[in-house]
Amino acid sequence: MVNIAIIGVGTVGCSVANILKENKELIQARAGKEIRVVKGVVRDISKKRDVEIPLTTDIDEVLNDDSIDIVVELMGGVDEPFKVVKLALEKKKAVVTANKALLAYHRYDLQEIAGDIPIGYEASVAGGIPIINALKVGLSANEITSIRGIMNGTSNYMLTKMINDGVKYDDILKEAQELGYAEADPTFDVGGFDAAHKLLILASIAYGIDAKPEDILIEGIQNINQDDISFAGEFGYSIKLLGIAKKINSNIELRVHPVLIKQTQMIAKIDGVMNGISVIGDKVGETLYYGPGAGGDATASAVVSDIIEIVRAGKSSPMLGFKKPFKSENLVLQNKENIQSQYYFRMSVEDVSGVLASIAKTLGDNNISVDTFLQKVIENSSIATLQFSTHECKEIDVKKAISQIEKFDFVKDGVSMIRIEA
Numbered sequence: 001m002v003n004i005a006i007i008g009v010g011t012v013g014c015s016v017a018n019i020l021k022e023n024k025e026l027i028q029a030r031a032g033k034e035i036r037v038v039k040g041v042v043r044d045i046s047k048k049r050d051v052e053i054p055l056t057t058d059i060d061e062v063l064n065d066d067s068i069d070i071v072v073e074l075m076g077g078v079d080e081p082f083k084v085v086k087l088a089l090e091k092k093k094a095v096v097t098a099n100k101a102l103l104a105y106h107r108y109d110l111q112e113i114a115g116d117i118p119i120g121y122e123a124s125v126a127g128g129i130p131i132i133n134a135l136k137v138g139l140s141a142n143e144i145t146s147i148r149g150i151m152n153g154t155s156n157y158m159l160t161k162m163i164n165d166g167v168k169y170d171d172i173l174k175e176a177q178e179l180g181y182a183e184a185d186p187t188f189d190v191g192g193f194d195a196a197h198k199l200l201i202l203a204s205i206a207y208g209i210d211a212k213p214e215d216i217l218i219e220g221i222q223n224i225n226q227d228d229i230s231f232a233g234e235f236g237y238s239i240k241l242l243g244i245a246k247k248i249n250s251n252i253e254l255r256v257h258p259v260l261i262k263q264t265q266m267i268a269k270i271d272g273v274m275n276g277i278s279v280i281g282d283k284v285g286e287t288l289y290y291g292p293g294a295g296g297d298a299t300a301s302a303v304v305s306d307i308i309e310i311v312r313a314g315k316s317s318p319m320l321g322f323k324k325p326f327k328s329e330n331l332v333l334q335n336k337e338n339i340q341s342q343y344y345f346r347m348s349v350e351d352v353s354g355v356l357a358s359i360a361k362t363l364g365d366n367n368i369s370v371d372t373f374l375q376k377v378i379e380n381s382s383i384a385t386l387q388f389s390t391h392e393c394k395e396i397d398v399k400k401a402i403s404q405i406e407k408f409d410f411v412k413d414g415v416s417m418i419r420i421e422a
């Protein structure tokens with residue numbers, strides 16, 4: 001018999017308890033032992049929840065109980081779960097977590113503290129898709145050339161509804177929250193931070209690189225509007241929030257931002273709450289992983305798989321997949337300004353002569369060459385919306401051009417920019 005406690009019995013925690021109950025016999029056969037949830041920890045014990053396990057508000061009841069073998073951390077946050085997980089590991093309890101924010105900041109600390117004590121975190125990236133296992137085990141023979149994918153279900157759900165049904169941003173965010181997809185603070189989803197946390201976890205397994213969210217380029221979907229969506233449609237693009245990790249010689253480029261991506265590409269076809277991640281290995285070539293990226297049961301499926309593996313094997317492989325420090329070459333994080341891409345710009349301007357010439361000159365002065373251009377005059381006003389796409393150019397030049405264009409008096413409300421992913 002293996003005893004587990006679930007710290008945080010919310011969307012995912014309830015699903016974990018219920019899967020362990022509903023699939024009990026199957027899970028016992030796979031794990032080789034009976035798995036029993038002996039305690040759940042919550043903040044508000046009076047809240048009604050669809051679960052039949054003993055609840056407490058006192059985390060110490062779990063940490064000080066020697067009969068508990070595995071602590072499942074599903075409370076969210078960074079500092080408090082770090083304290084809790086650290087204490088659990090110090091008490092020699094195995095840990096399973098779905099908490100990517102915690103891992104984005106403390107994965108190397110936890111690896112150090114854990115030593116040989118298992119830590120499972122399959123659910124932390126892409127919900128139900130076993131992408132951690134794929135990188136740690138299935139692709140471990142390969143040097144990873146790139147990882148590129150949709151890693152946030154909430155924003156993909158929102159973009160899909162905005163593009164396909166013209167639904168308003170605020171309405172669809174509310175719906176994603178009601179469906180249990182969004183983080184407690186949904187700015188993590190729409191601002192790209194949640195996808196960045198996941199990208200950093202994958203990059204550590206792929207490259208052994210210890211970057212923090214503040215070290216990488218992160219942009220969200222908050223500024224995307226129906227003008228961008230119709231421009232994208234007109235030129236055969238979809239809009240997706242992507243996490244991108246690329247190895248370029250000894251540089252590792254890590255970035256999260258919305259992209260215009262050709263509708264014919266596989267990733268462009270991944271809609272709704274689904275996530276999709278392409279991993280290219282030097283020996284295997286491209287592999288693609290697709291599945292539900294958020295939601296109680298899908299995420300709990302990955303949490304329970306970690307529990308089963310810990311019970312079955314009694315140990316785990318090294319947390320981030322490396323048994324020895326990875327020193328075969330000096331990989332460094334690529335400077336954000338060295339990114340090269342094609343770009344799309346949108347801006348509202350006064351519809352007067354000379355405006356276009358000034359903008360074109362600024363772009364040209366900054367080595368930016370225009371590919372396509374669209375102008376729409378807003379009915380009964382003197383304002384026009386200008387939309388450009390560019391040939392490949394440097395991020396540093398784009399940033400300079402935008403700041404110069406935004407200084408023109410005829411430009412209203414700044415310049416919106418989306419990168420175009422080839």
Ligand code: NAP
Nearest residue numbers: 008009010011012042043044074075076098099294295299
């Ligand atoms: P949730 O529904 O907000 O549940 C959080 C639970 O933790 C609640 O039961 C809450 O108690 C409890 N809790 C929070 N702080 C606590 C504290 N200080 N002491 C005791 N209990 C505390 O969140 P969730 O959606 O299940 O997400 C849980 C974790 O999984 C997060 O790290 C999230 O990022 C991750 N995750 C979620 C999904 C998803 O689709 N939802 C997918 C992948 C990963 P009360 O109920 O009493 O408030």
Ligand code: HSE
Nearest residue numbers: 152153154181183294
């Ligand atoms: N809020 C996250 C998402 C949950 O929407 O992808 C899954 O990690």
